[in-house]
Amino acid sequence: MRKGEATRERILESALELASTEGLTGLSIGRLADRNGMSKSGLFAHFGSKEGLQLDVLELATAKFRESVFTPALRADRGEPRLRALFTRWMDWADHQSLPGGCLLTAAAVELDDQPGPARDALVDAQRQWADTLARAVRIAIEERHFRADVDPHLFAFQLHSILLGYHHARRLLRDPDAARRAHDAFEALVAGARPRKAR
Amino acid sequence: MRKGEATRERILESALELASTEGLTGLSIGRLADRNGMSKSGLFAHFGSKEGLQLDVLELATAKFRESVFTPALRADRGEPRLRALFTRWMDWADHQSLPGGCLLTAAAVELDDQPGPARDALVDAQRQWADTLARAVRIAIEERHFRADVDPHLFAFQLHSILLGYHHARRLLRDPDAARRAHDAFEALVAGARPRKAR
DNA sequence: GACAAAAAAGCACGATCGTTCGTATCTTCG
DNA sequence: CGAAGATACGAACGATCGTGCTTTTTTGTC
Numbered sequence: 440m441r442k443g444e445a446t447r448e449r450i451l452e453s454a455l456e457l458a459s460t461e462g463l464t465g466l467s468i469g470r471l472a473d474r475n476g477m478s479k480s481g482l483f484a485h486f487g488s489k490e491g492l493q494l495d496v497l498e499l500a501t502a503k504f505r506e507s508v509f510t511p512a513l514r515a516d517r518g519e520p521r522l523r524a525l526f527t528r529w530m531d532w533a534d535h536q537s538l539p540g541g542c543l544l545t546a547a548a549v550e551l552d553d554q555p556g557p558a559r560d561a562l563v564d565a566q567r568q569w570a571d572t573l574a575r576a577v578r579i580a581i582e583e584r585h586f587r588a589d590v591d592p593h594l595f596a597f598q599l600h601s602i603l604l605g606y607h608h609a610r611r612l613l614r615d616p617d618a619a620r621r622a623h624d625a626f627e628a629l630v631a632g633a634r635p636r637k638a639r
Numbered sequence: 640m641r642k643g644e645a646t647r648e649r650i651l652e653s654a655l656e657l658a659s660t661e662g663l664t665g666l667s668i669g670r671l672a673d674r675n676g677m678s679k680s681g682l683f684a685h686f687g688s689k690e691g692l693q694l695d696v697l698e699l700a701t702a703k704f705r706e707s708v709f710t711p712a713l714r715a716d717r718g719e720p721r722l723r724a725l726f727t728r729w730m731d732w733a734d735h736q737s738l739p740g741g742c743l744l745t746a747a748a749v750e751l752d753d754q755p756g757p758a759r760d761a762l763v764d765a766q767r768q769w770a771d772t773l774a775r776a777v778r779i780a781i782e783e784r785h786f787r788a789d790v791d792p793h794l795f796a797f798q799l800h801s802i803l804l805g806y807h808h809a810r811r812l813l814r815d816p817d818a819a820r821r822a823h824d825a826f827e828a829l830v831a832g833a834r835p836r837k838a839r
Numbered sequence: 840g841a842c843a844a845a846a847a848a849g850c851a852c853g854a855t856c857g858t859t860c861g862t863a864t865c866t867t868c869g
Numbered sequence: 870c871g872a873a874g875a876t877a878c879g880a881a882c883g884a885t886c887g888t889g890c891t892t893t894t895t896t897g898t899c
Contacts, residue, residue, distance in 0.1 A: 442866065443876060460753040464665065468857065480859085481877040489857060540753040549749040552811040553660040553740040563813060570813075597805055597821040598828075604808060605801025611752040613763060613770075621797040628798075632832055642896065643846060668887065680888085681847035689887060 447485045450475055452537075454496050455503075460540030462550050463493050463558065493558045500543045501565045507532050509572065518583035519630065522576050526599065526626050530619065533607055541611045545604065570596050577633075586633040598629050647685045650675055652737075654696050655703075660740030662750050663693050663758065693758045700743045701765045707732050709772065718783035719830065722776050726799065726826050730819065733807055741811045745804065770796050777833075786833040798829050 453474050458466040468489060472482040486492040508528045515524035533542045540546065548566065551559040573596035580586040586595075602625045609618035653674050658666040668689060672682040686692040708728045715724035733742045740746065748766065751759040773796035780786040786795075802825045809818035 446876085462662075462664075462750065464662075467855080469855070478878050479857085480879075483858070484876075546749050548808055548812045549746050550662065559812075566808075566813060591824070593817070594821055594824050597809065598802075598825050600808065601801040601805025601825065602798075604804035605797055608748055608766075608800065608804060609797065612748045612759075613766060617793070621794055624791070624794050625798050625801065628832060632828060646846085667885080669885070678848045680849075680890090683888070684846075 443485070446475075446477075450482060450485060451495055451499050454492065455499055455543060456537065456539060458493075458496050458540075459538040459543045459546065463496065463543075463547050464550060466493070466496070468492070490557065494561060496543075497547065497558060497561050497565070500547075504532060504542075504544060518580040519585040522580055522599075522630070523626075525573070525576060526602075529603055530606060530622060533603065533610070541607055545607050570600065573599055580633075584635065587635050590633045595629070595633060599626075602626055602629070643685070646675075646677075650682060650685060651695055651699050654692065655699055655743060656737065656739055658693075658696050658740075659738040659743045659746065663696065663743075663747050664750060666693070666696070668692070690757065694761060696743075697747065697758060697761050697765070700747075704732060704742075704744060718780040719785040722780055722799075722830070723826075725773070725776060726802075729803055730806060730822060733803065733810070741807055745807050770800070773799055780833075784835065787835050790833045795829070795833060799826075802826055802829070 450471065454466060454471055457471060457474065461467075468483055469479050471492075472479045475482065486495060508525065512521055512524040512528055515521040533545070544562065544565070547558075547562050551562055570593070574592035577586065577590065577592035577595045581588055581590055581592070602622055605625070606618055606622035609615040609621065615621075650671065654666060654671055657671060657674065661667075668683055669679050671692075672679045675682065686695060708725065712721055712724040712728055715721040733745070744762065744765070747758075747762050751762055770793070774792035777786065777790065777792040777795045781788055781790060781792070802822055805825070806818055806822035809815040809821065815821075
């Protein structure tokens with residue numbers, strides 16, 4: 440039926456916000472119910488368990504990430520331009536994307552790294568896929584002769600992801616006003632090191 | 640008196656372990672008391688409040704970090720060797736350093752980034768100091784002519800820290816067996832890019 | 840060994856947690 | 870409109886949370 444699905448989505452939207460600041464464990468059903476002007480039990484029924492809620496929140500977060508970062512970057516030209524688009528959109532996502540507490544997936548990555556269970560499994564799966572996606576984009580840049588053939592796609596993906604983790608750290612914890620500039624500089628250095636060496 | 644201080648330290652040691660897996664918020668006084676075979680109230684009296692406990696845990700963690708990573712690295716030669724020592728010891732710390740849940744400071748960085756209070760303040764302070772320490776080590780490498788003069792010390796520190804965050808992510812969440820190799824490769828690439836260009 | 844001080848325990852409190860269940864209200868469709 | 874079913878509520882549960890109090894036990898000193 441219709442009404443249920445609508446409120447369910449409304450709940451999940453606000454759950455995403457709340458979880459980005461409080462974490463997936465700190466995301467409490469009582470507080471979430473208050474925010475949505477409904478009773479604990481009424482809200483609870485939509486998810487069956489807290490674990491179910493967490494899984495749905497993770498699913499929504501990865502879907503939003505994909506459509507905010509990956510999908511639009513596909514419109515950029517293959518190779519370096521696309522990697523550049525991935526990078527800048529990724530940074531934008533970490534900033535303001537309706538996530539007052541920064542990237543939920545990054546927060547969950549640290550929170551769940553020692554908490555076995557379906558939530559961890561889902562997150563690991565999504566992150567592995569993302570790493571592969573990045574590596575594939577690098578491989579395309581090699582095919583397009585934007586990058587040298589001896590560039591290691593997975594290493595590059597690791598370095599790219601590292602820059603974003605560093606950005607998240609500098610920006611969100613340290614409130615470093617130079618965080619964005621540093622991240623950009625690091626990205627440029629990374630790309631420059633992968634380009635074909637000039638003949639001279 | 641003596642006995643009190645001894646148990647206090649014993650408590651803090653196990654609190655460090657517990658907090659590394661459960662986080663600073665998930666670190667509960669009841670569970671910590673069970674682990675140490677004492678009552679909640681007895682343990683509580685040592686710290687006055689949960690916030691006090693968290694602050695003491697953070698303080699112990701930064702002290703241990705300093706003595707495990709920074710202090711021994713000072714025995715390495717100034718410049719690139721010392722930076723190399725800092726990097727490898729930092730990785731070792733993230734691995735096995737009596738921290739079953741990985742580096743507590745990294746976990747706390749994500750957990751506290753939106754939780755104002757003295758705990759956050761203390762962590763930010765420690766991390767800022769660490770960034771300065773790294774930048775200073777880079778500046779020394781420039782003085783020693785290991786690195787070019789146009790290398791940006793703070794940018795290098797940012798990149799170094801980013802690699803470690805990436806390592807933590809790949810190792811702890813993804814359980815990637817290549818994590819250490821990737822981190823090392825990224826480090827070598829970073830250092831190679833900072834060395835004086837060969838005359839040719 | 841007595842005595843003061845320190846350390847730990849015991850107990851209780853209000854709050855909040857996730858969860859269950861019975862009941863009431865609203866939506867949807869014949 | 871009326872019946873069926875989805876949706877939400879209210880109350881209560883056992884557990885655990887951080888935190889006060891008072892009392893008991895342990896410790897160190899003369």
